[in-house]
Amino acid sequence: VGKREAHKIATRRAIQAAADSLFDARGYANTTVKDIADAAGVTQRTFFRYFPGKEVLLVNDIEKWLPTLGAEIRQRPAEEIPLDAVENAFSALVDQLHEVQLDISWLFLEGPPGPRLAKSIPGLMLRLEQEIVDALLERLQRSAAVQPDEEFQVQVLARCAVAAFRSAGIRHWQLGLRNDDGPSLAELLTQAFEILRRGL
Numbered sequence: 558v559g560k561r562e563a564h565k566i567a568t569r570r571a572i573q574a575a576a577d578s579l580f581d582a583r584g585y586a587n588t589t590v591k592d593i594a595d596a597a598g599v600t601q602r603t604f605f606r607y608f609p610g611k612e613v614l615l616v617n618d619i620e621k622w623l624p625t626l627g628a629e630i631r632q633r634p635a636e637e638i639p640l641d642a643v644e645n646a647f648s649a650l651v652d653q654l655h656e657v658q659l660d661i662s663w664l665f666l667e668g669p670p671g672p673r674l675a676k677s678i679p680g681l682m683l684r685l686e687q688e689i690v691d692a693l694l695e696r697l698q699r700s701a702a703v704q705p706d707e708e709f710q711v712q713v714l715a716r717c718a719v720a721a722f723r724s725a726g727i728r729h730w731q732l733g734l735r736n737d738d739g740p741s742l743a744e745l746l747t748q749a750f751e752i753l754r755r756g757l
Contacts, residue, residue, distance in 0.1 A: 569607050571597045576614035585615055616681050623688045626650050630692035635700075639693050639711065643718045644750040646692075651743050682719055689715035721749035 575596035579588040590611050594604040608614060629646035637645070693711045725745035732739040740748070 565607075568597075568599060568603070572599065572604060572607055573614055573617060576611065577618065580615065585611075616678075619681060620684065622650060622654065623684060625653065626685070627688045627692040630689065631695055633696075635696070639696070639714055640718070640750070640753065642696070643689060643693070643714065644746070647718070647722055647746055647750075648743060651746060655742075682723070685722075686712075686715045686719050689718055717753055718750075721753055722746065725749040 572593060576588070576593045579592055579596060583592075588611065590604055591601055593611060593614070594601045597604070626646055629649045630642050633642035633645055690711055693715065694708065697707060697711070725742060725748070728745050728749075729740075729742045
């Protein structure tokens with residue numbers, strides 16, 4: 558990597574690190590592009606050369622974890638049914654996010670902190686679904702060729718799993734607004750997948 562490219566990489570990382578720190582300290586809504594640029598030691602003009610807006614920096618934090626979810630699904634025991642494999646993978650991911658103190662509550666806000674972020678969330682959910690689909694199809698292909706109806710089943714399962722994940726997160730956020738010391742996100746996730754199994 559040449560000096561110019563190395564400088565670009567370092568600048569991008571500095572901006573992302575500054576955003577992560579400010580989002581954690583002030584919250585997404587209370588952090589401006591100017592705040593991020595100042596903290597990273599760059600101008601706002603430089604910021605926009607690297608990122609179209611602050612919402613991308615927030616989405617990046619979650620996107621970095623998508624391969625982790627896929628890896629968790631792929632390494633689940635072969636005898637585990639797909640729904641159990643996805644649930645256990647999500648549970649492992651939630652535990653890891655908790656360990657690194659990554660706040661993902663913005664994913665579950667009923668009123669997102671801005672229209673541009675609102676537009677980013679559906680795309681992120683689609684990528685999350687696709688990560689699950691790819692991982693499950695790879696599991697199936699280890700034993701036999703995947704049939705068209707099986708591929709469709711996997712797609713439906715992935716979308717339902719993401720809906721369960723979002724539902725658990727939204728419920729956790731709602732309880733937090735009420736200062737209700739209720740179930741943890743991990744416990745709500747278990748409940749959400751149990752509802753899927755019951756078909757309610």
